[in-house]
Amino acid sequence: MAPSLGSRLEVVAASAQEEIVLVAPFMKEAVLRRLLAVTDTRVDLRVVTRWHPVEVATGVSDLACRQAALERRSAEFMLCSRLHAKYFRFDNRAFVGSANLTASGLGWREPSNLELLVDSVPLQDFEDDVAACSVIATDQMQDLMEQASRALELQSIVAPSSEMPDLGYQDRAGVGHDIWLPRCRDPGALFDVQAGRHDDLTTTLTRDALIDLRHLGILSVEDRNAFETNVAAMLSYEPIVIEVLEFAKEPKRFGAMRDWIARRCPDIVDPVRQTQTLYRWLKKFLPEKFGFTRGNYSEIIHVLEPDTNRLRN
Incomplete structure (x- = not known):
């Protein structure tokens, strides 16, 4: 019987001397620790994944992967909400395919998924693209994601597949510029729109809310607190x-x-x-990050407290 995909990665990880890059939307702590256990602690590490409350709540991904990575001497843990690719590089040898860093994805649990990882040269353009659309995960992001996933555990949710479900409308948020900005002028209306209660809202407001919900990947829930903590976590x-x-x-x-x-x-x-709309979203969903004051006929925005990439105590 051929060795599992995970065993193949372990062999290559053990031989790495300079840098390891692990890119996958779904990651489990035990799997990541198993790979890192055979890796020289002097090797630089970069991990890129995505966090989504429903994926955390249903056990698809572990937030603890961040701690597992940052325990190393030289490590970077990043998030990319658009991530779907699976790419693993060990110095000058890379693997590209379908397998996530999960036990079923790498053949370390039965029944395992039927997955594919193909040997490749390093794909520098891809790594640059991932870096450009990723952000460094921080304590505050992890706290928000934990709150949102706990709120979802009380809701009726279905474990996601490798693709987020199609919510039935077109995402035009990215047209014309390379960064998403909220379109819905009334962020308080988002809950009613996702719940289907938008008969009293204008067509434009409903359309913009749907586009924003689609971009953030927010699933429909009945509880307003669960919904708003999900939006805050993704935002x-x-x-x-x-x-x-x-x-x-x-x-x-x-x-x-x-x-x-x-x-x-x-x-x-x-x-x-657009600035007004962005301010309304920040006030609604991230009041612990941003403060707003009035002065000399102008509204002033300021950061309330610095976020950190350090491990929490």
Whole structure:
């Protein structure tokens, strides 16, 4: 019988001397630790995955993978909400295919999935693309994801497949610029829209809410708290939020933020309206990250407390 995919990866991991790159949407802590156990602790490590509350709540992925990675001397743990690829590089040898870093994916549990990993040269363009759309996972992101997954455990949810379900509408949020920005002017209406209660809302508001929900991958739930904690968790690692956190380390007046958004996304027709919409989302879903004050006829945004990439005590 041929060795399992996981055993093949273990052999190559044990021979790595410089850098390991592990990219997969689903990861389990025990599997990641098993691979790292055979790896020289001096080898640099970069892990890229995605976190989604429903995937954590149903046991598809483990948030503890972050701790397993960051216990190493030189490690980086990143998140990419758009991630579907599986790519594993050990120095100058790479594997590309269908297997996630899970026991069933790597053949370490019966019954195992029928998966494929093909030997490849390193794909630098792919690694650059992944890095460009990923963010470093932080303590606060992990806290929000834990809260959201716990809230979902009380709901009637179905374990996801490797693909998020098609929610039945077109995602046009990415058209025209390379970063997502919220479209729905009333974030408080998102809950009613996902629940199908939108007869009293305008067609435009409903359409924009559906586009935003599709982008964030929010599944329908009956409990408002579970819904809002899910939105907060997914919003927390959107690239635009990470960029605003950096830009607003020093308090910024509305005009400065408007001009920054106009430069960041030059195709936006109305930067004032877009800035207002973004502020409404941040106030609604991430009040622990951002504060807003009034001063000299302008609204001022500031970061309430720095987020951290350190392991929590």
